Amino acid sequence: MQRELIKGNEAVIKGALMAGCSMYFGYPITPASEIAQAAAALFPLLGGTFVQAESEVAAINMVYGASATGARVMTASSGPGLSLKQEGISYIAGAQLPCVIIDVMRAGPGLGNIWPEQGDYNQIVKGGGHGNYKTIVLAPNSAQEMCDLTMLAFDLAEEYRNPVVVLTDAYIGQMMEPVEFPRSRKKVKRQPWAVHGDAESQGNLVSSILMNTTLLEDHNFALQKKYEKVAQENTRYEALHIDDAELILIGYGIVSRILLNVMQMLRDQGKKVGMIRPITLFPFPQKAIADACEVAKKIMVVELSNGQMLDDVKLAVQGKSEIEFYNRMGGAVPTVDELLEVVQKYI
């Protein structure tokens, strides 16, 4: 089938609709606004719901309500909006509801600016809101993956009854690339735990409150078990040339695209450089990195944040290999030449 040349942010919405998503609640923010605009244009044409909420707080709680009925529902925002959504995400995780949240990262802290950064890593990957919960986090690096991983996000959310965040950045969102879309829309199944407003589901309760400490502790342990299961079943990454690599580059999102050039250029010079690109940030591809350290003497982490992913890489490497680190922040994105120069020092 022919592909469509489309922006990543718009591919998210087409992918979501093909995944059976029927409801979108959001609040505009650059650089995620195209997602809301595409949703506003397309959802109503397929009998779906688009509501521009009064805030991100309201939007995520609308998502909570819609999700409680088992509908496939989503929202999208950027850092400042995600900060506001954290309360709702904690409730959604606590009540074990499925939903998809897109974070098109911009630079912070505070209002920062609208250029790409990866400074939301910790608030998204480590829980972000209160309590012992995790979201499943997917990190696309192309318009095709903006579609594919959004679709996957709906399936994972439903399978594990957990919020899934697609963590991306202003470049991946703004960039146009060819995307191949599926040809048939997913049918949404009725969920036995949901409140449908009918006799069959009358006895159902969607809630995150458990006053009894034993019950709440059990619930917490059950959640951790679920996250372990996700890690076993759905850790995803892309590994390139790692079999003989002496130096392995690690980066996600737009950074991984730049690292790809760097790796190719060094390979052309006969240098043994490989690359691991985490596709799931939670679960983090810990084992893949640890295994690669058996061969690689050096690991190089590149990110657009202050070592937030570096911490996870350190946990994976466990001191087995040396780790080098390079980062940019505030909306600055390294060029291929810039990274090439840095990486060359280590090989």
Add this chain to the structure above:
Amino acid sequence: MKAAVLKKPSAFYDKFERKGGAHQETTHYCPGCGHGNLHKLIAEALTDFNVADRTILISPVGCSVFAYYYLNVGNVQAAHGRAPAVATGLKRANPNSIVISYQGDGDLAAIGTAEILHAANRGENISVFFVNNAIYGMTGSQMAPTTLVGQKTTTTPYGRKVSNEGFPIRMAEIISTLEAPVYVERTALIDFKSISRTKRAVRKVLQNQIENRGFSFLEILSPCPTGWKLSAPDAQQWIRDYMLPVFPTEVFKDTTKDAETLQYSHREYTDGEVLDVLGLSELGERKEVTKEFLDNFPVQNMKIAGFGGQGVLSAGVVIAACGMNENLDVTWIPSYGPEMRGGTANCSVIISNKRIGSPLTTKPNVLIAMNGPSLDAFEDDVVPNGLVIINSSIVERRVKRKDVVTLYIPLTEIASNLGLTAAANMVCLGAYLEFTGIMDYKLLFDVIPKTIKRKNMIETNIKAVEAGVQYVRENAGKN
């Protein structure tokens, strides 16, 4: 005479199993609390209307956080103040359900002010029960936004002071000023008469939703003997003496009769319809291209720059689409962030036979400079032997570099001769493909009709391509 048999309405659980513990027949509310009364009135109405099975109750954060212990309906517990947003999601997902947002004064009138106002303003077809007890019951009798002036609470130990805390807020009055709500009333739970009135109001607010008439709001002045440190009878008297003068009980708005009933429809869409809506039905099959073409394709790292309005972004999209149609890998990205300079609009386009890494062309092998500032900004970046196409109608200078290939074309002049100055970008693409031969310029004829939004411009744009091709043919070698 037949004696009326008082029994629990069926929408009320007989035994409160969710409560756990020893006393599963009694509620967790304090004696004399208004919450229990109101629960009962709601349960009675749901039972009488025979809609308990369709009902979804949202328990707020506050003393009524456990409302789901008692009402035998679908239950959802919400974060503090967010019930109207949760109700919006529930009702929109399931228009046939009866959605109740049950909230206290801290929940609705403090932390959740935005959510209630906007749910009301959107006219969500839901029923809101707002329990005003002038205090935060659950957390230990702190001040509420509805606390009376002078009233002592644990956070206004000297009494609520206007200079520090302002005045009690009248939510029913505020909501009634909005256009969308169809019914807004305030009642009280003090004596038989006021309870009967509340009972009627509860039914009205639910009836409105059942009849799809829109947003209805009932504020209930409700005793909190524990919070007020009063006996149950004294608490009722306190409402009479102190709350009623500030919070009059009346119907503030009733447009129920004129309200148009909301219509809901639902149907499934076929895959064909879905693909039509998403604009994916007419993409066709992928073209077969020869391995030879793919293997020998020279990677194009393009920078296209000019004034806003010269169509540099759309030129980028069109040429990227040509590459895609030839089964190549392509990326397009507009000038963005720190990369933007010189007051120009520009985009990076990469067309490649290999997987593309960074979409940003910092070292282009093709530069299209539609105006002078673009040439100034990017000339030095071009790789040796790269191609620079200059719009000589506008750019006054020559290229300084000696190690690049140049193509000077009066793009704007050619386009305006065709009657459409804005088509200079397409003149350029025609010239570019003819000059380099990397792809057949006729590919543009397929892409342009799909990319250009204004259909009456398609023909001129195609003529523009041809004019660009023509110019290169006629002036070959003259640059």
